[in-house]
Amino acid sequence: MTSTTDKLKGKYDETAGKAKRETGRALDDEELQGEGELQNLKGKAESLKGKTKEKLKDVIDRS
Incomplete structure (x- = not known):
């Protein structure tokens, strides 16, 4: 899944x-x-996963 999909x-x-x-x-x-x-906690974890993917991609792109 993409970071956006995870966050949504x-x-x-x-x-x-x-x-x-x-x-x-x-x-x-x-x-x-x-x-x-x-379900609420699962959603928070999924959102955090998406944000983490996004930040990691940003770090990789800047390298």
Whole structure:
């Protein structure tokens, strides 16, 4: 995946995870809350992966 794809997928998972987490809170559903939190964390990791790829590419291009 490209850095842009990683960042977009990460933002999607972060947003979807937050929505699940909040829905779980509203419904008092701990399992849904947990799923949402995990998806949110996965999204943050994916976004970080994309940013890291981008920075690494910049460093390589400047060499």
